[in-house]
Amino acid sequence: MIIHRVLIASFEAHDDVDEDHSPPAHMAWLARLRALYLIAQWIFLSSCIILFNQRLLSGRFPFPCTLVSLHMAFVSLCAAAWRASGWADVPRVRPRDWPRRFLPVGVCFAASLILSNAAYAYISVAFIQMVKASTPVVVLLLSFALRIERANAALGGYIWLISSGVALSCASQVDVTPRSHVGLALQLGAVGCEAMRLCLTNLLLTSSGIQLSPIASLYYLAPTSLLCLLVPWLLLEASSIASIVAALREVGLLQMTANASVAFVLNLATMALLKHTSALTLNVAGVVKDLLLIWWSVVVNGAIVSQLQLVGYAIALTGVTGYSSYKRRQGSAPSPARDLETETPKEDPSAREEQPLLSAYVDDEPDDMDHHR
Numbered sequence: 001m002i003i004h005r006v007l008i009a010s011f012e013a014h015d016d017v018d019e020d021h022s023p024p025a026h027m028a029w030l031a032r033l034r035a036l037y038l039i040a041q042w043i044f045l046s047s048c049i050i051l052f053n054q055r056l057l058s059g060r061f062p063f064p065c066t067l068v069s070l071h072m073a074f075v076s077l078c079a080a081a082w083r084a085s086g087w088a089d090v091p092r093v094r095p096r097d098w099p100r101r102f103l104p105v106g107v108c109f110a111a112s113l114i115l116s117n118a119a120y121a122y123i124s125v126a127f128i129q130m131v132k133a134s135t136p137v138v139v140l141l142l143s144f145a146l147r148i149e150r151a152n153a154a155l156g157g158y159i160w161l162i163s164s165g166v167a168l169s170c171a172s173q174v175d176v177t178p179r180s181h182v183g184l185a186l187q188l189g190a191v192g193c194e195a196m197r198l199c200l201t202n203l204l205l206t207s208s209g210i211q212l213s214p215i216a217s218l219y220y221l222a223p224t225s226l227l228c229l230l231v232p233w234l235l236l237e238a239s240s241i242a243s244i245v246a247a248l249r250e251v252g253l254l255q256m257t258a259n260a261s262v263a264f265v266l267n268l269a270t271m272a273l274l275k276h277t278s279a280l281t282l283n284v285a286g287v288v289k290d291l292l293l294i295w296w297s298v299v300v301n302g303a304i305v306s307q308l309q310l311v312g313y314a315i316a317l318t319g320v321t322g323y324s325s326y327k328r329r330q331g332s333a334p335s336p337a338r339d340l341e342t343e344t345p346k347e348d349p350s351a352r353e354e355q356p357l358l359s360a361y362v363d364d365e366p367d368d369m370d371h372h373r
Contacts, residue, residue, distance in 0.1 A: 032328065035281070038273045042282070043289045045266040050293065052259050061247045063240065065113065065233045067259075072226035074260035075267050079219040088215040101204055102224045108197035110228035115190035117236060122183025126170045131187040133166035136283040138195040143280050146199055148206075154326055159280070161319030162287055169312025198279035205275040214271030222267070284323050287316055 057064055083090045093101070119128055140159045143149035201221070205212055212220075237244065248256065273282050291313060297303035305313075 035277055035327075038269070038276055039281070039285045039288075042266075042269045042273045043285055043292065045262065045269050046286070046289050047293060047296075049259075049262050049266050052262055056251065056255075056259060060250050063237050063244050063247065064117070065229065065237050066244050068113065069226060069229045069233055070256065071260055071263035071267075072222050072229060074257075075218055075222040075264045076226060078264045079215055079222055082215050083219055088213055088219075090216045090219050091211065093220060098220075098224075102220045103228075105197055105200050105204065105221055106224035106228035108193045108200065109225045110232055112190045112193035112197065113229065114232040114235070115186045115193065117232070119183045119186040119190065122179045122186065123177070127176075127180065127183065128187055130167045130170035131184065132191060133163045133170065134188075135163075135191050135195055136280065136287070137163050138191055139198060139279050139283050142195055142199045143202075143278065146203060148199060148202055148278055149280055155323075158319050158323040158326060159284075161322065162284065162316050163319075165312045165314070165316030165319060166287060166290070167312070168315060169309040171308070171312075195279075198274070198282060201271070202274045202279040205271065214268050214275060217271050217275075218267055281327070284320055288320055291317060291320075 053064075053067065056067065061067065082088050116128070123131075136159045140149065140156060144151045149155065201217070204221075205214075205217060270282070273285070294303075294305070294313065298305055
């Protein structure tokens with residue numbers, strides 16, 4: 001954590017230097033280095049939590065909603081302790097800002113969890129993974145709509161290639177049943193909610209009128225998500241409270257604390273990645289992570305991969321490579337979300353009216369947020 005803070009602080013210090021005193025190529029190199037560091041960090045931590053959770057959920061603690069809720073509770077405590085120690089400046093949010101900025105993220109998180117869990121009752125895991133392959137496409141469309149990304153045919157082509165490759169790799173395992181259409185609708189709803197959560201979080205971290213660091217964003221988002229997760233927990237697992245308590249005792253405090261600690265660091269890494277890149281980049285990094293986990297399963301666990309799956313993975317990897325090259329060619333060009341911060345009404349008087357979703361995240365009032373002293 002200390003190394004992470006030092007590295008990011010050094011990157012941001014270079015970002016604050018006047019462009020007149022730093023060569024553009026040097027600044028672009030620093031931006032790429034920071035992005036690569038954040039992506040590699042996120043892939044590593046995300047892979048760790050997946051393997052850790054898989055071990056718990058497939059063994060002595062088969063309660064996914066409870067596990068996620070415990071993660072959010074632990075993240076909330078860590079963020080509060082971080083603020084109390086003075087390590088982070090957490091801005092005070094006015095009551096009217098909470099339902100506009102933070103509650104939608106928590107609602108999308110809870111809705112995604114409910115819908116994805118319900119889908120398992122109607123379709124197979126392979127079918128669910130194939131539908132999940134559409135997440136980058138949905139994130140891309142929402143990013144275009146919210147002006148997080150600039151509409152571009154090449155970008156759309158790379159994302160479509162990635163999603164098609166992942167879907168193809170799962171197609172051979174899909175088992176269609178008479179009730180599959182219900183599961184498909186539920187999983188598509190889960191994909192939409194997850195994509196919206198990522199895009200709204202991206203806007204929350206990059207829009208003007210609010211300046212939140214990754215830890216400050218968790219200070220508000222984690223308790224909100226925990227509150228929203230009470231609904232799926234009551235619906236899905238509250239009736240098994242005795243079994244949950246017994247499972248917690250069996251797993252032990254040390255192992256659960258270690259699992260929650262990895263979840264906290266992962267959430268911090270996720271916020272940093274969203275703040276400095278985009279929701280779309282995070283999704284593409286997720287595909288890379290999946291490919292690495294598949295490679296791990298084949299090499300370490302001896303998993304068998306079919307020829308169709310290999311073709312699908314090759315297509316997805318081609319799309320990832322193309323996306324990486326596209327982003328590299330963009331250099332240090334500002335994102336549309338940041339362009340809005342300097343856009344004046346004289347240049348485009350109707351900009352606010354044309355973006356009703358974005359306007360909830362971009363404020364005109366400079367004193368909208370009061371900082372703790």
